[in-house]
Amino acid sequence: MPTAISVENVYKSYMRDKLEVPVLNNVSLTIQEGEFIALMGPSGSGKTTLLNIIAGIDRPTRGRVLVQGTDIATLSEATLAKWRSRHVGFIFQFYNLIPVLTAYENVELPLMLTPLNKAQRKDQVERALAMVGLADRMKHYPKQLSGGQEQRVAIARAIASDPDILVADEPTGDLDKRSADDIMTLLERLNQELGKTIVMVTHDPAAAERAGTVRHLEKGDLLPEEKMR
Amino acid sequence: MKIPFSYIARNFIARRLTTSITVTGVALVVFVFAAVLMMSYGVQKTLVSTGSANNVIISRKSATSEISSIIDRETANNILTLPAISRGADGKPLATTDAVVIINIGKKTGGISNVTVRGVSRQAFTIREQIKLTEGRMFTWGARELVVGGAIRDRFKGANIGDKVKFAGDMWTIVGVIDGEHSAFDSEIWGDIDQLLQAFNRSDFSTITFRVDDPAVLSQLKTQFASDPRLNQFEPESERRYYEKQSEALSMFINILGIFITIIFSVGAMIGAMITMYAAVANRTVEIGTLRALGFQRFSIMMAFLIESMLIALVGGALGLFLASFLQFVSLSTLNFGSFSELQFSFSLSPIIIILTILFAVVMGLVGGFLPSFRAARLQIVNALRSA
Numbered sequence: 001m002p003t004a005i006s007v008e009n010v011y012k013s014y015m016r017d018k019l020e021v022p023v024l025n026n027v028s029l030t031i032q033e034g035e036f037i038a039l040m041g042p043s044g045s046g047k048t049t050l051l052n053i054i055a056g057i058d059r060p061t062r063g064r065v066l067v068q069g070t071d072i073a074t075l076s077e078a079t080l081a082k083w084r085s086r087h088v089g090f091i092f093q094f095y096n097l098i099p100v101l102t103a104y105e106n107v108e109l110p111l112m113l114t115p116l117n118k119a120q121r122k123d124q125v126e127r128a129l130a131m132v133g134l135a136d137r138m139k140h141y142p143k144q145l146s147g148g149q150e151q152r153v154a155i156a157r158a159i160a161s162d163p164d165i166l167v168a169d170e171p172t173g174d175l176d177k178r179s180a181d182d183i184m185t186l187l188e189r190l191n192q193e194l195g196k197t198i199v200m201v202t203h204d205p206a207a208a209e210r211a212g213t214v215r216h217l218e219k220g221d222l223l224p225e226e227k228m229r
Numbered sequence: 230m231k232i233p234f235s236y237i238a239r240n241f242i243a244r245r246l247t248t249s250i251t252v253t254g255v256a257l258v259v260f261v262f263a264a265v266l267m268m269s270y271g272v273q274k275t276l277v278s279t280g281s282a283n284n285v286i287i288s289r290k291s292a293t294s295e296i297s298s299i300i301d302r303e304t305a306n307n308i309l310t311l312p313a314i315s316r317g318a319d320g321k322p323l324a325t326t327d328a329v330v331i332i333n334i335g336k337k338t339g340g341i342s343n344v345t346v347r348g349v350s351r352q353a354f355t356i357r358e359q360i361k362l363t364e365g366r367m368f369t370w371g372a373r374e375l376v377v378g379g380a381i382r383d384r385f386k387g388a389n390i391g392d393k394v395k396f397a398g399d400m401w402t403i404v405g406v407i408d409g410e411h412s413a414f415d416s417e418i419w420g421d422i423d424q425l426l427q428a429f430n431r432s433d434f435s436t437i438t439f440r441v442d443d444p445a446v447l448s449q450l451k452t453q454f455a456s457d458p459r460l461n462q463f464e465p466e467s468e469r470r471y472y473e474k475q476s477e478a479l480s481m482f483i484n485i486l487g488i489f490i491t492i493i494f495s496v497g498a499m500i501g502a503m504i505t506m507y508a509a510v511a512n513r514t515v516e517i518g519t520l521r522a523l524g525f526q527r528f529s530i531m532m533a534f535l536i537e538s539m540l541i542a543l544v545g546g547a548l549g550l551f552l553a554s555f556l557q558f559v560s561l562s563t564l565n566f567g568s569f570s571e572l573q574f575s576f577s578l579s580p581i582i583i584i585l586t587i588l589f590a591v592v593m594g595l596v597g598g599f600l601p602s603f604r605a606a607r608l609q610i611v612n613a614l615r616s617a
Contacts, residue, residue, distance in 0.1 A: 052611055055522070057521075057522050057610040057611055057614075058610070058611045077527075078526055081521070081524045081525070081526050082524060083524075084522065084523070084524045085523060085524025086524075090519075090522050090523065092519070092614070094515075096515060096516070096518075096519040096614070098236065098516055098519070098520075099243070099516075100235075100236060100239035100240050100243050101233075101235070101236060101239070105233070105235065105236075108233075109233075109520075109523060110523045110524065112231045112232070112233060113231055113523070113524045113525065157523075
């Protein structure tokens with residue numbers, strides 16, 4: 001299977017009060033196309049930072065990140081923004097829906113950045129909402145939806161523009177067990193039926209179990225695969 | 230600009246309370262701004278409508294107003310023979326030799342003020358067509374009788390028909406009320422020129438106003454006056470332009486004072502808009518991070534907030550202008566520096582004032598919204614998302 005994401009010797013540090021705080025220590029990781037990988041680790045282990053770097057919303061201090069052959073660390077900010085809109089779908093812990101927009105409009109948002117016309121956008125939005133089982137909630141505002149429904153709208157938004165990669169940061173972190181289970185089933189389907197590459201950060205072992213691969217981070221180091229569970 | 234307008238508009242509505250407070254602040258400033266412009270324009274309009282485009286007024290060159298202008302009888306006779314003056318059906322020149330004096334009368338609201346008394350010739354009512362008798366009768370030529378402008382009757386004590394006004398050592402009876410169609414003549418008292426000169430023991434006129442067939446002869450007249458040694462101390466001017474010039478000092482005073490005050494007020498409104506927009510940015514930091522993560526550029530974010538700020542200002546501007554438009558029903562009276570006498574005028578709205586006012590509001594929104602919008606655009610995606 002071809003490589004989707006290749007993280008090569010990525011080092012990341014933040015400056016805090018003139019002190020350099022390392023977050024990722026020369027992490028290398030290869031993710032194949034169609035792989036569903038869960039990143040686990042205690043708070044501060046660097047898993048979200050790694051996810052952000054893969055998603056192109058943060059940059060490594062050193063090292064290369066190749067996503068489908070493109071070294072995204074070298075892209076200009078504007079180009080990187082365009083790249084994200086085409087290749088990455090985001091799923092956040094707190095859904096991050098825009099409260100003043102309806103479910104339909106939230107899902108349509110990333111499509112505003114594509115050359116699609118209104119009719120084509122409508123088609124895509126309806127398809128995405130149908131896939132997450134919320135075709136009947138299009139005109140609802142986020143506050144009129146349950147947590148699980150909100151997260152499903154967020155997933156519909158993530159897949160609306162048909163990106164290759166989905167990044168999910170604690171997608172079940174704010175949900176009850178049943179909703180969490182539904183969301184994981186949905187992510188599994190997206191991975192298996194649509195072949196989406198999914199990178200997920202989670203604390204929840206039940207969620208991690210649903211991923212094909214689980215990798216652990218500890219104090220900025222990616223633990224070797226053989227050390228897994 | 231790819232962020233949908235509905236996002237901007239609904240955020241504007243979503244924060245009803247803060248938005249409406251800011252809108253009110255902008256509306257108040259815009260109201261004051263519009264009121265100042267309307268007042269200044271009102272003065273100008275009143276005085277411009279006093280003059281007619283087809284009339285030429287002759288005054289002494291150095292005189293800044295009619296009361297300081299003096300034209301002796303000999304010069305007046307020379308002027309009245311000018312061929313440029315239109316003639317009436319009776320073959321007589323359509324001209325009035327006016328004498329303008331100022332008297333003091335008590336105001337209904339207390340205090341006294343200067344009022345212009347104008348002695349006019351018989352043709353005055355022909356060449357100043359806007360003057361209509363609305364009540365009573367016209368003064369009798371050769372009698373100590375007066376007609377008063379509507380504004381005088383309304384604002385001064387003892388200025389009704391039948392009342393007597395004392396000046397120049399004599400009692401003058403008010404016999405009628407004239408309407409000058411919102412011109413400065415509304416704020417004057419008119420009587421027979423000969424009676425007036427006699428009472429004041431004067432022989433000189435203040436100004437001569439005459440009708441011309443073609444306003445274009447004015448430039449010829451100016452040349453003629455400048456080159457004639459008998460006339461070169463006098464200056465012909467279009468009657469409209471002459472009265473317009475009298476409005477300049479007062480309207481400039483209103484403009485400078487008013488705009489100075491409004492600018493100070495507008496700083497307050499801009500700070501208000503700025504605080505509102507900073508709060509909007511702070512409340513929506515996660516949204517901004519999300520939009521950026523989805524691929525929206527910094528510029529789009531900046532424009533979304535800037536447009537929201539301008540929308541607040543625009544709504545405030547429209548509200549302020551709407552309220553100010555009611556001022557058109559209000560008329561004021563003040564001392565005109567140009568004529569040293571009381572002048573009644575109304576607040577007046579013009580398309581230019583509407584454009585200026587809306588522009589002023591939008592600029593307030595732009596200035597107030599700039600820094601918060603810039604801050605929104607500069608947020609780091611990761612930091613913005615972390616503030617959840």
